[in-house]
Amino acid sequence: MSRLAQHKTSPITKREVRIGDAQDEVCPVCKSSRYLTPSLRFLINPECYHKMCESCVDRIFSHGPAQCPIPGCRKTLRKARFRAQRFEDLQVEREVDIRRRVAAVFNRREEEFETLHDYNNYLNEVEDITFNLINQIDIEETNRRFEEYEKMHEQEILENASLEEREKVAFRDAKKAERDLAKERRDLARKEEEEEKKEAEENKRDVLNRLAAGQDAEKVTKQGQQVTLKKRMDRQAAAERQRLLHLSDARNGSSSLIRGLKAKVKAEPEAPIDPFGGLKVETKYFSVQDDYVWAGVQETKADVLMGAGGYDVREFTTRALCDAFSGLGVFIGEDSAERERIGVDEKAVGTITAERGVKRMEAAS
Amino acid sequence: MATSPALDVPPEGPPFKRLKTGSNGVSTASSPAPSHMADLAEQVDAQERQKYIKGRKLGSGQYADVYSAHLVSDPTQLVAIKKIKVGAEAKEFGISYDSLREIKFLQELDHPNIIKLYAVFSTKSQNLNLVLEQLPQGDLLKLIQDTSNITYTPADIKSWMLMLMRATHFCHANYVLHRDIKPNNLLIASDGSIKLADFGLARSFADPFQKMTYNTVTIWYRPPELFFQAQYYGGKVDVWSCGCVFAELVARDVMFRAWPENEINMVKMICDKIGTPTEDNWPGVSKMKGYVTPTEVVPLRPKEHWMAQFRAVGETGVDLLMKMLLLDPRKRLSAEEVLKHPFWTAEPRPSRLEDLPRKGGGMEVMGEDLKRRGGEIPNGGGAGGRGDKVARKIDFGAMK
Numbered sequence: 001m002s003r004l005a006q007h008k009t010s011p012i013t014k015r016e017v018r019i020g021d022a023q024d025e026v027c028p029v030c031k032s033s034r035y036l037t038p039s040l041r042f043l044i045n046p047e048c049y050h051k052m053c054e055s056c057v058d059r060i061f062s063h064g065p066a067q068c069p070i071p072g073c074r075k076t077l078r079k080a081r082f083r084a085q086r087f088e089d090l091q092v093e094r095e096v097d098i099r100r101r102v103a104a105v106f107n108r109r110e111e112e113f114e115t116l117h118d119y120n121n122y123l124n125e126v127e128d129i130t131f132n133l134i135n136q137i138d139i140e141e142t143n144r145r146f147e148e149y150e151k152m153h154e155q156e157i158l159e160n161a162s163l164e165e166r167e168k169v170a171f172r173d174a175k176k177a178e179r180d181l182a183k184e185r186r187d188l189a190r191k192e193e194e195e196e197k198k199e200a201e202e203n204k205r206d207v208l209n210r211l212a213a214g215q216d217a218e219k220v221t222k223q224g225q226q227v228t229l230k231k232r233m234d235r236q237a238a239a240e241r242q243r244l245l246h247l248s249d250a251r252n253g254s255s256s257l258i259r260g261l262k263a264k265v266k267a268e269p270e271a272p273i274d275p276f277g278g279l280k281v282e283t284k285y286f287s288v289q290d291d292y293v294w295a296g297v298q299e300t301k302a303d304v305l306m307g308a309g310g311y312d313v314r315e316f317t318t319r320a321l322c323d324a325f326s327g328l329g330v331f332i333g334e335d336s337a338e339r340e341r342i343g344v345d346e347k348a349v350g351t352i353t354a355e356r357g358v359k360r361m362e363a364a365s
Numbered sequence: 366m367a368t369s370p371a372l373d374v375p376p377e378g379p380p381f382k383r384l385k386t387g388s389n390g391v392s393t394a395s396s397p398a399p400s401h402m403a404d405l406a407e408q409v410d411a412q413e414r415q416k417y418i419k420g421r422k423l424g425s426g427q428y429a430d431v432y433s434a435h436l437v438s439d440p441t442q443l444v445a446i447k448k449i450k451v452g453a454e455a456k457e458f459g460i461s462y463d464s465l466r467e468i469k470f471l472q473e474l475d476h477p478n479i480i481k482l483y484a485v486f487s488t489k490s491q492n493l494n495l496v497l498e499q500l501p502q503g504d505l506l507k508l509i510q511d512t513s514n515i516t517y518t519p520a521d522i523k524s525w526m527l528m529l530m531r532a533t534h535f536c537h538a539n540y541v542l543h544r545d546i547k548p549n550n551l552l553i554a555s556d557g558s559i560k561l562a563d564f565g566l567a568r569s570f571a572d573p574f575q576k577m578t579y580n581t582v583t584i585w586y587r588p589p590e591l592f593f594q595a596q597y598y599g600g601k602v603d604v605w606s607c608g609c610v611f612a613e614l615v616a617r618d619v620m621f622r623a624w625p626e627n628e629i630n631m632v633k634m635i636c637d638k639i640g641t642p643t644e645d646n647w648p649g650v651s652k653m654k655g656y657v658t659p660t661e662v663v664p665l666r667p668k669e670h671w672m673a674q675f676r677a678v679g680e681t682g683v684d685l686l687m688k689m690l691l692l693d694p695r696k697r698l699s700a701e702e703v704l705k706h707p708f709w710t711a712e713p714r715p716s717r718l719e720d721l722p723r724k725g726g727g728m729e730v731m732g733e734d735l736k737r738r739g740g741e742i743p744n745g746g747g748a749g750g751r752g753d754k755v756a757r758k759i760d761f762g763a764m765k
Contacts, residue, residue, distance in 0.1 A: 270714070272710065273527075273709055273710050273714060273715060275527060275530070275531075275704040275705065275706075275709040275710070276531065276534070276704055277477075277527075277531045279476075279531065279534070279535060279538070281538040281701075296573055297573070299573070299574075300573040300574070303597075304649040304652050305595070305596075305597060305649070305652060305653065306573070306597045307648070307649050307695060308590070308593075308595065308647065308648070308649030308650050308652065308653055308693075308694075309590050309595030309596065309597045309598045309653070309694065310588075310590055310595065310597075310598045310599050310601040310602070310693075310694025310695060310697070311571075311573075311595075311597035311598055311599050312599045312600075312695075312699075313573060315540070315570050315599050315600065316570065316572060316573055319540045319570060322540075
């Protein structure tokens, strides 16, 4: 094996070791190494992210806030804020902390925005702030914006946070219920198996007993086999039923592959209301005029009692015209063509409309 | 057209003469018509009659009995059969006006919000049977009155009113006046839609100078021009009734519940709730026969007054209601204008049929409604029904 190959494997073995637990690590403050003190634990403080061992933290910060012991760093640190390191790279550790802090404040949800575009703009803004905080760009201005937002939207932030908490709890509960159900199912299956075994044994014993009692050997074995077969068939039927039940469960979405997806109901856009319900009253062969120079119409219009009673002469003129022109919609050619198409017994039914009426009634009833 | 003015329907023609036999049960075969003709008519009649199997009786009244029935060919297809009893009019003219009107108009009108008449046949005892659509969910009146169990929203009201107005507009577009629109003539179908029923008082639009009766429409839903004995009127009478139904749906009480229900009290009530009709707001009203010069004039009620009572349907709804209940029929909206009003397209959107409350009483209510004769005030609304108008018992026990 070449040296190069050996070198390649080393980072992998290193990653397997818990973060911060590397054998060769040395505390930058007291210089004690893990080799000498196996219980060595390193802590960091999110003020400056300088690493030091637990005993140094105890020693320096037990009596209250003190300056960071690393040369050149003048940050004042408190013991309470020291914690174990999560990531090997301290830059990553710091970035994650900042992101967490920002996410706790900028916790708006997509459904709060009118359009996806707005939501994306918001996300972009948040990312800008985060980026500035991480890379220390324009830090004062960014901090000011951050605090301003926090102060302005205090209530909303709280609400969203509690909403998230509730969702988490609900999710956890759902998970737990699912696990319980699965366990129950497993128990049931196990029990069934045991019963099956017991039954088989009993059957065997029964056959033996009957043979011992001196019954016909062939008949007894055959019967025993039949009993076993029948029981097995019953069980198979039950299993099939169970399977179908589970399938229908799955179809209802109770155990699909991806969980926690929002159930999307596709609301069909409703057509605008048509007050007339599709009814169109139109005149094909004539258009009604507002006035007609006929004595009957004029006298009606002039009559006080007619007017006061609400009699509208236009209703009359429209109707008269409609009556006069109604015959024009009927074409003998069309009518006889349809007569042939429907196949009317001409002797039985007088008109095509009557026939159609009869058919419609039959269809409706 | 020569008409008996009070009854509106001309006792026209031969087709009905056939039914004009005595109530002694003598069959049409004894009529002077050629026997093969009578046979054919009877055959067709029997053929139609044998298509249905009569079931339970749903209701029974002075005027008609209503039965549930189904088709012989398909027992799942239910219908209602309204069996009209032979009355005094039938003896004189061969058929009663109510049933004649009902058959005449229903067989012509085919609309989703109007009850369907499938067939007509007669039985041996000269009873007329109308085969109607079965509407098992009761009527709108029961829904309105059942305040403890049923709640509905303004969207439901809009949906019902829209169906009613479509039916009314359809009638008017076909030159038919219904003249008896009221909540218990609005039956509820199994899908939740409402259907206009009881065309017993309907008539077609009149020609100029052809007189019509003013003694029509159930009194609480009767428009003011009919109280002033107008003999020439048009579709606006139905719009007034629709307006009363609208107001009743919102307030869950009859808009003009005059008690005792006579014309004078009704006019007083209308004056009180809408305003006194004068020459200013209704030109020509003082010339009308039944007009009484008022002693005190109530000015027309302003919109705020209406808003206080009918706020539930919003400002556009109140605007529409006011325009449907205008005193002057010329200014009152026509059915078409009502449908063009912005109310229907404004928020909220009318409820879908499947979301509407149904339980308007069930089959028995349909039986009750169909057996009744036009113009009667339903029982349970405070009125004693038709019986107490026909004869009054004198209570001697109360005298000392």
